[in-house]
Amino acid sequence: MFQDLLKEENDVARSTKNEIMSALAGLLQTKRLDDITVTELVEQCNISRQAFYYHFSDLYGVVDHGIQLLLEELRAPSPEQWRSTLERTLTLLRENRTLVLNVYRAYERSYVEHHLRQWAMPLVEARTRLAAQRYSVTQDQIGFLIELLTQALASIVLSWVDRGMPSSVIERMDDFDILAEGCLEYTMERLAQKNQRCQQP
Amino acid sequence: MTMMNDVKRTGFRTLYSYLDRDPDKNIPKLMDWVDRFAGDGPNSFPAQRAAFRKVIEDPDNNWYRLLRSMWTDVDDGVRRTFFENFMLNGNLIGWPIQEEARERYGCNIPWAILLDPTSACNLRCTGCWAAEYGSRLDLTFDEIDDIIAQGKKLGVYTYIYTGGEPLVRRDDLIALCNKHNDCMFLCFTNATLIDEDLADQMLRVKNLIPAISVEGFEEATDSRRGTGVFQKVRRAMEILKQRKLPFGTSCCYTSANLDVISSEQFVDHLVEWGAKFTWYFHYMPVGNDAAPELLPSPEQREEMYDKVRAYRKTKPLFIIDFQNDGEYVGGCIAGGRRYLHINANGDVDPCVFVHYSDSNIREKPLLDCLRSPMFMAYHDGQPFNENHLKPCPMLENPDRLREMVERTGAASTDLGSPETADHLCSKCDGYARRWDPTAQRLWSCGHSCAGCAQPCPDRREAG
Numbered sequence: 258m259f260q261d262l263l264k265e266e267n268d269v270a271r272s273t274k275n276e277i278m279s280a281l282a283g284l285l286q287t288k289r290l291d292d293i294t295v296t297e298l299v300e301q302c303n304i305s306r307q308a309f310y311y312h313f314s315d316l317y318g319v320v321d322h323g324i325q326l327l328l329e330e331l332r333a334p335s336p337e338q339w340r341s342t343l344e345r346t347l348t349l350l351r352e353n354r355t356l357v358l359n360v361y362r363a364y365e366r367s368y369v370e371h372h373l374r375q376w377a378m379p380l381v382e383a384r385t386r387l388a389a390q391r392y393s394v395t396q397d398q399i400g401f402l403i404e405l406l407t408q409a410l411a412s413i414v415l416s417w418v419d420r421g422m423p424s425s426v427i428e429r430m431d432d433f434d435i436l437a438e439g440c441l442e443y444t445m446e447r448l449a450q451k452n453q454r455c456q457q458p
Numbered sequence: 459m460t461m462m463n464d465v466k467r468t469g470f471r472t473l474y475s476y477l478d479r480d481p482d483k484n485i486p487k488l489m490d491w492v493d494r495f496a497g498d499g500p501n502s503f504p505a506q507r508a509a510f511r512k513v514i515e516d517p518d519n520n521w522y523r524l525l526r527s528m529w530t531d532v533d534d535g536v537r538r539t540f541f542e543n544f545m546l547n548g549n550l551i552g553w554p555i556q557e558e559a560r561e562r563y564g565c566n567i568p569w570a571i572l573l574d575p576t577s578a579c580n581l582r583c584t585g586c587w588a589a590e591y592g593s594r595l596d597l598t599f600d601e602i603d604d605i606i607a608q609g610k611k612l613g614v615y616t617y618i619y620t621g622g623e624p625l626v627r628r629d630d631l632i633a634l635c636n637k638h639n640d641c642m643f644l645c646f647t648n649a650t651l652i653d654e655d656l657a658d659q660m661l662r663v664k665n666l667i668p669a670i671s672v673e674g675f676e677e678a679t680d681s682r683r684g685t686g687v688f689q690k691v692r693r694a695m696e697i698l699k700q701r702k703l704p705f706g707t708s709c710c711y712t713s714a715n716l717d718v719i720s721s722e723q724f725v726d727h728l729v730e731w732g733a734k735f736t737w738y739f740h741y742m743p744v745g746n747d748a749a750p751e752l753l754p755s756p757e758q759r760e761e762m763y764d765k766v767r768a769y770r771k772t773k774p775l776f777i778i779d780f781q782n783d784g785e786y787v788g789g790c791i792a793g794g795r796r797y798l799h800i801n802a803n804g805d806v807d808p809c810v811f812v813h814y815s816d817s818n819i820r821e822k823p824l825l826d827c828l829r830s831p832m833f834m835a836y837h838d839g840q841p842f843n844e845n846h847l848k849p850c851p852m853l854e855n856p857d858r859l860r861e862m863v864e865r866t867g868a869a870s871t872d873l874g875s876p877e878t879a880d881h882l883c884s885k886c887d888g889y890a891r892r893w894d895p896t897a898q899r900l901w902s903c904g905h906s907c908a909g910c911a912q913p914c915p916d917r918r919e920a921g
Contacts, residue, residue, distance in 0.1 A: 306599065
């Protein structure tokens with residue numbers, strides 16, 4: 258998964274960071290993150306410990322960096338493409354199942370949830386704002402819907418990872434898309450009606 | 459302890475976020491709460507609270523201007539890291555760990571560790587041993603890393619680099635800042651290696667603050683350090699200022715430069731250049747090539763004493779004069795009482811100026827160094843004088859250093875110019891005798907009539 262992201266990196270610092278990320282991705286194929294040491298990693302990519310620490314505070318810093326790159330990569334180019342972006346994310350995670358689980362099991366659940374929300378929020382927001390164009394709803398109401406759907410999406414993905422990432426959930430994303438659309442359209446319509454009633458004397 | 463520290467961390471972060479949202483409005487509000495909680499009991503620090511309130515209620519007050527400039531002149535992330543690493547870890551969390559270790563091991567445990575990453579320097583300054591010293595010595599990355607790891611176990615979260623020129627090892631220092639991102643690092647530097655790239659890295663790691671050596675204006679600096687050095691220093695300050703990176707200055711005062719670097723004009727320039735703190739150091743006649751004539755006269759040292767106290771009431775600059783401020787820290791802070799010094803050869807010296815040791819960090823753990831005969835001699839002997847204007851076992855009490863070195867068998871660790879303790883101390887004997895009457899007069903005046911509103915008859919007004 259990381260390899261594709263690394264192509265864009267070019268200067269010296271980035272290339273060292275990329276080597277470190279690639280080497281860690283390699284080690285994560287066979288070991289959990291909390292069983293890997295910095296010494297082992299720097300031996301793998303043939304750099305000194307100080308070169309590692311110049312870029313990262315610890316191994317979790319490497320993973321954080323990888324996640325940030327991934328989040329940038331997985332930003333939907335347009336609201337209409339949110340469905341394909343959802344699917345692409347889950348497929349990518351599943352293709353790197355061993356690595357993802359070896360990282361996931363070293364982290365606190367709340368930390369993973371935080372990152373998942375970071376990923377889900379922009380996707381949900383773009384989709385929600387697209388729907389909101391047709392209804393007269395307030396920013397507060399839009400914010401509430403974004404919060405609700407972000408929470409739902411992050412929870413679905415988290416429990417999917419928890420269960421070892423079965424492929425059936427990827428197909429289930431179609432249903433989630435329908436659910437989200439229905440939820441947004443129906444709720445916004447009702448909210449717009451409510452707003453209109455409130456405005457009448 | 460861990461749970462208590464979590465409570466401290468959460469409380470501190472909540473307070474900090476509150477302050478950070480609107481410092482002008484929230485600093486006084488915070489003080490209202492402190493007053494309400496503190497009550498008026500005997501341990502409620504009424505005088506301190508009143509003094510602080512006076513500061514924060516007067517926007518023109520120099521200390522308020524300095525505090526406020528932490529928000530206007532310092533990057534948000536760097537300021538947060540400073541409060542977290544220096545105030546929270548270095549004091550609220552670190553201090554109780556240090557105290558516990560002091561009690562458990564019966565020795566000094568430092569608050570800060572000074573260390574020389576390298577003996578090398580990129581400049582060739584007149585009179586500096588680093589210029590003459592032939593071979594280069596370095597503490598490796600792993601050695602420094604290990605010292606910090608040992609220090610943190612004892613509650614030490616503040617590390618200060620000296621040298622040599624520490625920034626010769628800039629990449630290693632950045633890596634150490636990154637690895638120990640819960641610590642605060644200060645770096646004495648000639649500043650000539652501070653460029654845009656290094657400043658960007660400092661902004662990234664957020665926990666490295668330079669203390670730039672300045673000894674006067676352009677002519678004085680360049681004549682000692684080389685042509686163009688002053689402009690490089692000014693450029694470095696500009697680069698730091700542009701990125702909202704805080705820095706301070708370090709000034710060594712001698713009989714030759716004291717008039718200039720203690721002048722109001724110079725201090726005003728430091729503020730204008732962007733310095734947030736200035737550490738004044740009294741010249742020490744260390745090494746065979748030392749020039750005892752550069753030792754300030756008693757009149758000059760008294761002038762320094764007066765001026766620093768006057769500036770503290772007017773200038774938005776945190777000034778410490780290490781030789782004259784013993785009263786605030788109970789005298790000598792070396793020998794691990796508040797700090798110690800590890801040179802580029804790994805020798806663990808009691809003080810950055812006292813190069814006699816019986817321990818090397820490559821041979822024993824830090825805690826064993828602190829329990830070595832030389833460090834225990836400091837522990838048992840401190841304070842070396844009840845008059846904290848005569849704090850040093852070398853400069854003002856040279857017989858004390860002679861005796862400690864003799865008794866413990868500590869050897870000279872001076873890399874450039876090893877000398878016997880007697881040779882060193884004999885350069886201080888005359889100074890100590892000459893300073894004594896002034897020190898006694900200042901001390902008795904400052905301490906016998908504490909709180910009296912009348913100026914002492916035998917003290918001239920500061921200015």
